[in-house]
Amino acid sequence: MGAQQRALVVAALGAVAAGGVLVPVNTRYKAAEAADILRRSRTRLLFTEHDFLGTDYRALLAASGEELPLLERTVTLHSGDWPDFLSGADRVTGDERAARTAAVRPGDTADILFTSGTTGRPKGVPTTHGQNLRVYDAWARTVTLRRGDRYLLVNPFFHTFGYKAGILACLLHGATVVPERVFDADAVLGRIQDERISVLTGAPTIFTSLIHHPERAAYDLTSMRMAVTGAANIPAALIEEIRTTLGARSVNTAYGLTESTGVVAICPPHESPETLARTSGTALEGTELRVDAPPGEPGEILTRGFHVMHGYLDDPEATARAVDADGWLHTGDVGVLDERGFLRITDRLKDMFVVGGFNVYPAEVEQVLRGHPAVLDAAVVGAPDARLGRSASRTACRRRGHRSTRPS
Numbered sequence: 001m002g003a004q005q006r007a008l009v010v011a012a013l014g015a016v017a018a019g020g021v022l023v024p025v026n027t028r029y030k031a032a033e034a035a036d037i038l039r040r041s042r043t044r045l046l047f048t049e050h051d052f053l054g055t056d057y058r059a060l061l062a063a064s065g066e067e068l069p070l071l072e073r074t075v076t077l078h079s080g081d082w083p084d085f086l087s088g089a090d091r092v093t094g095d096e097r098a099a100r101t102a103a104v105r106p107g108d109t110a111d112i113l114f115t116s117g118t119t120g121r122p123k124g125v126p127t128t129h130g131q132n133l134r135v136y137d138a139w140a141r142t143v144t145l146r147r148g149d150r151y152l153l154v155n156p157f158f159h160t161f162g163y164k165a166g167i168l169a170c171l172l173h174g175a176t177v178v179p180e181r182v183f184d185a186d187a188v189l190g191r192i193q194d195e196r197i198s199v200l201t202g203a204p205t206i207f208t209s210l211i212h213h214p215e216r217a218a219y220d221l222t223s224m225r226m227a228v229t230g231a232a233n234i235p236a237a238l239i240e241e242i243r244t245t246l247g248a249r250s251v252n253t254a255y256g257l258t259e260s261t262g263v264v265a266i267c268p269p270h271e272s273p274e275t276l277a278r279t280s281g282t283a284l285e286g287t288e289l290r291v292d293a294p295p296g297e298p299g300e301i302l303t304r305g306f307h308v309m310h311g312y313l314d315d316p317e318a319t320a321r322a323v324d325a326d327g328w329l330h331t332g333d334v335g336v337l338d339e340r341g342f343l344r345i346t347d348r349l350k351d352m353f354v355v356g357g358f359n360v361y362p363a364e365v366e367q368v369l370r371g372h373p374a375v376l377d378a379a380v381v382g383a384p385d386a387r388l389g390r391s392a393s394r395t396a397c398r399r400r401g402h403r404s405t406r407p408s
Helices: 003-017 031-040 057-064 081-091 094-102 129-143 160-173 185-194 204-211 236-244 273-278 316-322 362-370
Strands: 045-049 073-077 109-115 123-128 150-153 176-179 199-201 226-229 250-255 265-267 288-292 299-304 329-337 343-348 353-355 358-360 375-385 389-399
Touching: 003 045, 003 073, 003 160, 031 057, 045 057, 073 081, 109 129, 123 129, 129 160, 129 250, 129 265, 150 160, 150 185, 160 176, 160 199, 185 204, 204 226, 204 236, 236 250, 236 273, 250 273, 288 329, 316 329
Parallel strands: 045 073, 150 176, 150 199, 199 226, 226 250
Antiparallel strands: 109 123, 250 265, 288 299, 299 329, 329 343, 353 358, 375 389
16 A cells, blocks of 8 residues: 555544544645535545646645635645644643544544535535444455455545445455555556455446456456446446456445435345346345335435434535435335335436546536636536546537527
8 A cells, every 4th residue: 555545544543533534525626616525524634645647736725815714624634744743743642532432423423525416516414433333343244244355446536436335344344455546547557456455345437447458368367356337327248247257256236325424225146147137136135225215216316224324414405305304215216116125216206417437517517617717607417428427528518699599
C-alpha cells in the first residue's frame, strides 16, 4: 500500500475508532462542492492531499474563497503535516485511547456519505457503526471473501464500494487490501500477476477492459478466484468470460444504494451466468425486499431492515419522502421479483444514469453548465455506451446571445 493510501486509511479508521464521524469527499468535486459538504457536515478536521492525480485540494479550497467557519485544522497527507499530527498522540495516554474507543456504541454515527439527487444538491446519509459492521459481514460471507484473500481495491475510497465493501470487509474477514490509485488496464493486469491478486470488484467496465486488453494473455492471472460487479444490464457472456478468461470462478452481482448502507440484494456465485447477469439476487441477509406492484410486474423497489438509513442529514422532508411510516426505503429504482425472490432491475424513477459505475445526475451537470457565463440554459441526457454503460455525452446548451438550442 502506498504512503498516501496508507495514511488515508489510518486517518479514516483512527477517526471512527476515536468516536469521530468520517465524511468522505468525492475527489472529483470542485472547491464549491467540497466546501458545501464540509459546511453542512460541520467538519472540524480535514485530511486532504496536495497532489492526487495532479490536483492540490488544499490550494483549490484556499483559492476558492469559500468560508469554512467550523474547520479548525487541515492536515495534508504525505507531507510534514501528517507526522506533526501523529505526534499529538503523545499527549494521550493508552488508558484514554482505550476509554475513547470503548465509549463508541453500535448506534453511534460512524460516517456520513453524501449522495446526489435530482435536485442537484447532495444529501448526507449518516450510517452507524452497527449498520456498517453487520452489513459488510453479511456481504463478505455471501460473496465468499475470506482470510488470506488479496483484494485489489480499484474502487475509490470515498465510495461505498471502496470504503465499505473494500476496506471494512477486508478488515472484518482478514483479507489484504491492495489499493490502486486509478484504474488502468495495463497496471491492473500487472498487479494481479505480481501481487497474486485473488479478488477484484468493480463496475462491468473494469472487467470488459481487462478481458479485451490486447496483451491480456501475456499476464499470469491464475491467482484470481473471485469477482463482484453489478449493473442493470450485464451480458451473460461477460459473466462467463470473467470466469473463464480472468479465472474468477466465483462471480457475484449485487445492487444497493447509499441509503441502504450500500447493499440491498446479492446474487450468490453458484448461480448460472444468466441469473447473475439478469438479476441482482435476493435480499441481503436479515432484511426485506419487495416491489410495489403485483407479482411478476415491474414496480418501485422497496427495502426494509437494519441496513436502511435513519434519515438524511438535517433534511426531515427528504427523509419522509424516502422512508415511509412502516420503515420501507423507496429506492426510486424499478424492478421485478421472480418466483424465487430474485430481483431484476428494469428502470429508474429517478432522473439519473450510471456511467462506469458512478451515478450521474443530469441536474448536477446542468447546474455546472449553467454556471458558465456563456451558457443561458442546458439539458443533459444519457446515451448508450458499450464500455461505460451510459454516457452523458449529449448536451444541449442555449448560449447567451443566441435564441436557438443546439448540441454542444
